[in-house]
Amino acid sequence: MKIIKKPYKLTARIKAIKKNGKTVGFVPTMGSLHEGHISLIKKARKENEIVVLSIFVNPTQFGPKEDYKKYPRNFSRDKAIAKKAGVDIVFAPSAENMYPEGVSTCVEETNLSKILEGAIRPGHFKGVTTVVLKLFNIVQPDISYFGQKDYQQAVIIKKMVKDLNLDTNIKVLPTVREKDSLALSSRNIYLNQEERKSATILCHSLTSAKKLIENGLTNTEEVKKKIRTMIKKEKISGIDYIEIRELETLQPVKKITGKVVILLAVRIGKVRLLDNMIIK
Amino acid sequence: MKIIKKPYKLTARIKAIKKNGKTVGFVPTMGSLHEGHISLIKKARKENEIVVLSIFVNPTQFGPKEDYKKYPRNFSRDKAIAKKAGVDIVFAPSAENMYPEGVSTCVEETNLSKILEGAIRPGHFKGVTTVVLKLFNIVQPDISYFGQKDYQQAVIIKKMVKDLNLDTNIKVLPTVREKDSLALSSRNIYLNQEERKSATILCHSLTSAKKLIENGLTNTEEVKKKIRTMIKKEKISGIDYIEIRELETLQPVKKITGKVVILLAVRIGKVRLLDNMIIK
Numbered sequence: 001m002k003i004i005k006k007p008y009k010l011t012a013r014i015k016a017i018k019k020n021g022k023t024v025g026f027v028p029t030m031g032s033l034h035e036g037h038i039s040l041i042k043k044a045r046k047e048n049e050i051v052v053l054s055i056f057v058n059p060t061q062f063g064p065k066e067d068y069k070k071y072p073r074n075f076s077r078d079k080a081i082a083k084k085a086g087v088d089i090v091f092a093p094s095a096e097n098m099y100p101e102g103v104s105t106c107v108e109e110t111n112l113s114k115i116l117e118g119a120i121r122p123g124h125f126k127g128v129t130t131v132v133l134k135l136f137n138i139v140q141p142d143i144s145y146f147g148q149k150d151y152q153q154a155v156i157i158k159k160m161v162k163d164l165n166l167d168t169n170i171k172v173l174p175t176v177r178e179k180d181s182l183a184l185s186s187r188n189i190y191l192n193q194e195e196r197k198s199a200t201i202l203c204h205s206l207t208s209a210k211k212l213i214e215n216g217l218t219n220t221e222e223v224k225k226k227i228r229t230m231i232k233k234e235k236i237s238g239i240d241y242i243e244i245r246e247l248e249t250l251q252p253v254k255k256i257t258g259k260v261v262i263l264l265a266v267r268i269g270k271v272r273l274l275d276n277m278i279i280k
Numbered sequence: 281m282k283i284i285k286k287p288y289k290l291t292a293r294i295k296a297i298k299k300n301g302k303t304v305g306f307v308p309t310m311g312s313l314h315e316g317h318i319s320l321i322k323k324a325r326k327e328n329e330i331v332v333l334s335i336f337v338n339p340t341q342f343g344p345k346e347d348y349k350k351y352p353r354n355f356s357r358d359k360a361i362a363k364k365a366g367v368d369i370v371f372a373p374s375a376e377n378m379y380p381e382g383v384s385t386c387v388e389e390t391n392l393s394k395i396l397e398g399a400i401r402p403g404h405f406k407g408v409t410t411v412v413l414k415l416f417n418i419v420q421p422d423i424s425y426f427g428q429k430d431y432q433q434a435v436i437i438k439k440m441v442k443d444l445n446l447d448t449n450i451k452v453l454p455t456v457r458e459k460d461s462l463a464l465s466s467r468n469i470y471l472n473q474e475e476r477k478s479a480t481i482l483c484h485s486l487t488s489a490k491k492l493i494e495n496g497l498t499n500t501e502e503v504k505k506k507i508r509t510m511i512k513k514e515k516i517s518g519i520d521y522i523e524i525r526e527l528e529t530l531q532p533v534k535k536i537t538g539k540v541v542i543l544l545a546v547r548i549g550k551v552r553l554l555d556n557m558i559i560k
Contacts, residue, residue: 011447021299104391105409105443111384129385130444137445163385164410165417167291 001083003090007098007138010052010091014140022049026141028132031055031092032072032186033081036176040145043173045086052139053082054091056098061127072186091139098134106130109156109163112250116263117152117274120240128153129160141168149175149183151261151276155250175275177203183275195269198234202264202275205230209262213279218256220244231266240265240272247278281363283370287378287418290332290371294420302329306421308412311335311372312352312466313361316456320425321365323453332419333362334371336378341407352466371419378414386410389436389443392530396543397432397554400520408433409440421448429455429463431541431556435530455555457483463555475549478514482544482555485510489542493559498536500524511546520545520552527558 004010017024025048027040033055044051055078062068075092082090106126112118113125136144146154154172161170175183181203182188182196191199205227217223224242231239243263244253253260256279263276284290297304305328307320313335324331335358342348355372362370386406392398393405416424426434434452441450455463461483462468462476471479485507497503504522511519523543524533533540536559543556 007445011445015447019301102391103443105387105389105440107385107387107444109385111382134445137447140447160385163383163414164387165287165291165414167295167417167420 001079001087001090003079003092005092005094005097007093007134010089010138013089014052014138017050018140023142024048024050024052024140026052026054026135026139026144027087028054028056028135028144028146030057030071030186031078032074033078034176034184034186036147036149036184038081038085039176040147040173041082041085041087043171044143044145047143050088051086052089052091052141053087054093054135054139055082056091056093056131056135058098058127058131059095060099060130061124063121063123066121067187072189091135098131107133107160107164109159112152112156112159115250116241116243116245117265120265125153125156129156132157133160133164133166136166136168143169143171145171145173147175148172148276148278149185149274151263151274152250155248158248181207183273185273187271187273190271191269194235195271198236199268199271199273201231201234201236202266202273203277206262206264206275206277210277210279213256220253220256220260223256223262227262227264231264234268237267237269240267281359281367281370283359283372285372285374285377287373287414290369290418293369294332294418297330298420303422304328304330304332304420306332306334306415306419306424307367308334308336308415308424308426310337310351310466311358312354313358314456314464314466316427316429316464318361318365319456320427320453321362321367323451324423324425325366327423330368331366332369332371332421333367334373334415334419335362336371336373336411336415338378338407338411339375340379340410341404343401343403346401347467352469371415378411387413387440387444389439392432392436392439395530396521396523396525397545400545405433405436409436412437413440413444413446416446416448423449423451426450426452427455428452428556428558429465429554431543431554432530435528438528461487463553465553467551467553470551471549474515475551478516479548479551479553481511481514481516482546482553483557486542486544486555486557490557490559493536500533500536500540503536503542507542507544511544514548517547517549520547 025044057071107129108126118125158170180200182199227242261278305324337351387409388406398405438450460480462479507522541558
């Protein structure tokens with residue numbers, strides 16, 4: 001497994017790989033790898049000749065009051081996990097390499113990025129689309145792998161790829177969960193024991209909502225109310241949103257007749273937790 | 281020479297070309313081809329195995345009061361010129377093909393794009409960078425060719441390429457001029473006979489300024505004043521700007537000690553004319 005830190009070095013390497021006609025699978029991450037990331041790497045390993053993993057805690061997607069500085073970082077541990085999972089190249093640039101002084105170009109999705117997470121974290125998705133496009137340009141992936149856990153992010157990246165005529169595929173893989181159903185997230189380590197217990201309410205309430213809908217409940221307001229009631233029974237700091245939306249446009253749905261996604265953002269202790277479920 | 285109108289068809293074609301290891305030279309234009317464009321095509325022809333010319337009057341770079349609708353279009357003439365100059369593929373998409381309903385992603389350079397032309401034409405360069413990135417993604421050029429006549433545009437595109445880690449080369453070729461020195465532009469046809477005569481003042485004043493600087497004048501304000509005086513002797517509608525700037529940052533220069541670019545935007549009749557000269 002090769003570790004590359006400079007963008008231009010990876011560009012050169014990828015050029016050689018592409019010249020040999022090899023396919024490149026790409027897993028972009030902020031490191032602090034867990035089973036969710038590993039599932040993406042393993043899928044990439046199966047479907048491509050070369051697997052590139054990026055580890056980059058992207059400063060531009062964090063708000064000024066967010067946890068950029070204390071975001072968990074453990075490069076040696078990540079390297080070991082990546083190697084074991086079958087990564088060929090780890091791309092781990094510094095912030096200075098990705099954003100040299102005077103950088104002034106950004107990529108923005110101007111519609112889907114303003115709602116839900118985008119409304120609560122202004123500028124977040126602009127940071128995400130900009131860094132992901134930069135990474136795509138460096139890695140030139142045939143297929144890139146994202147987790148469904150960050151559902152809105154995946155939808156926005158797919159939109160960017162379409163809008164900017166990028167010739168690359170995006171695959172979104174199912175959320176990986178702990179045994180008790182909590183969606184894996186690098187930020188789960190911030191939860192204390194009690195909060196960790198309460199956190200299972202996100203997935204449990206989604207599963208209950210799914211059952212209600214499968215049993216014929218179609219009024220989204222009623223479904224949302226049920227979820228809210230369930231979540232409020234736990235010791236939480238607050239609910240940012242409970243939304244039922246169309247899968248691609250993320251527009252609100254009044255009556256559930258086709259596929260929808262239920263999206264949750266709940267604060268427990270000082271941690272914001274996201275979860276979602278697609279209802280078919 | 282092949283004419284391709286759908287982006288996905290060109291993507292497929294380019295993929296096949298790249299698979300054969302061939303290099304692609306790209307000349308993006310808004311059609312209405314003149315000797316300036318032809319010089320770009322000929323250079324591309326010399327330096328690449330495949331030459332792609334795009335002809336697309338990009339709606340998003342025109343302001344609401346600008347000449348998008350009446351911008352000169354002559355596809356049959358352009359095709360003949362392209363063929364003669366040695367183009368392999370003409371890419372001529374419709375606005376609907378480039379911007380399908382619901383398109384919501386843009387690329388913006390946020391610094392250089394706000395001054396000079398950007399200050400007068402808000403949103404212009406956002407339209408330019410977005411369409412150029414889309415075209416780059418479709419055409420996958422090894423080298424792209426731009427004219428120096430739109431100096432600021434070329435600087436911004438080079439900045440975008442660097443900032444977004446695009447693995448492509450940008451070449452900027454000298455402005456092609458009429459015998460009497462007027463810089464070629466598709467909009468010159470809007471000038472009546474008298475205006476056409478006055479229009480030569482742009483290049484003449486630049487040449488005079490160059491001589492003044494070569495003879496030791498270093499105070500930019502004085503140089504600008506001399507240019508202004510010369511231009512004002514002609515029958516013009518107004519001067520948008522006369523600026524002396526650093527080559528890459530486009531920042532103002534007080535005293536001319538190294539390379540600079542003099543940039544002019546002058547309105548003659550109803551036509552805005554641009555010209556510039558690099559002083560070494």
